[in-house]
Amino acid sequence: MGNMATEIVAFLLTISGLILVSSTVPTDYWKVSSVDGTVITTATFWSNLWKTCVTDSTGVSSAKTSRRSHIQVCRGLMIAVVCLGFFGGSDTTKARLTVLSGLHFILSGICCLTACSIYAHRITTDFFDPIFVAQNHKCG
Incomplete structure (x- = not known):
């Protein structure tokens, strides 16, 4: 009985790990930094495994593929x-x-x-x- 419980726990841990990694890969904000002005944030830079982007204080964004x-x-x-x-x-x-x-x-x-x-x-x-x-x- 203990062996079956161990197998079930191991199975659940591996499936949850696979789900967590699969949801981490497409996440946008792996790295975030900002350039602050005197009153407001003037630009926010963020990157992940697929692209690097910048968003300015007006909400305009641009991105490029990370190489x-x-x-x-x-x-x-x-x-x-x-x-x-x-x-x-x-x-x-x-x-x-x-x-x-x-x-x-x-x-x-x-x-x-x-x-x-x-x-x-x-x-x-x-x-x-x-x-x-x-x-x-x-x-x-």
Whole structure:
């Protein structure tokens, strides 16, 4: 009975992890920064795995596709996470399901952790770098 409960909990955790990662990939606001004027915010810059955008105080937005190498790596890893999670849950034989789906989900978790760590490291490095110009990628 305990083994079945463990399998059910593991299944629910993997499905919820797959759902959370699948909803994280298309999220718009992975990184947000703003340029403040004296009274109002004059521009808001935001980016994700797919695009980098700027919105000014009048509400006008412009966007461009992100082509930076670390974002391309993160993009590929996150797509691999979704694919590995999907294929890891598609086996039908119980023995294969336990072994292969466990390996798929472990590899999927490692890819997700790596992608998020790379992205967060780049944001942190840029934030603390005194030479980095925070808004050097004007969209338009």
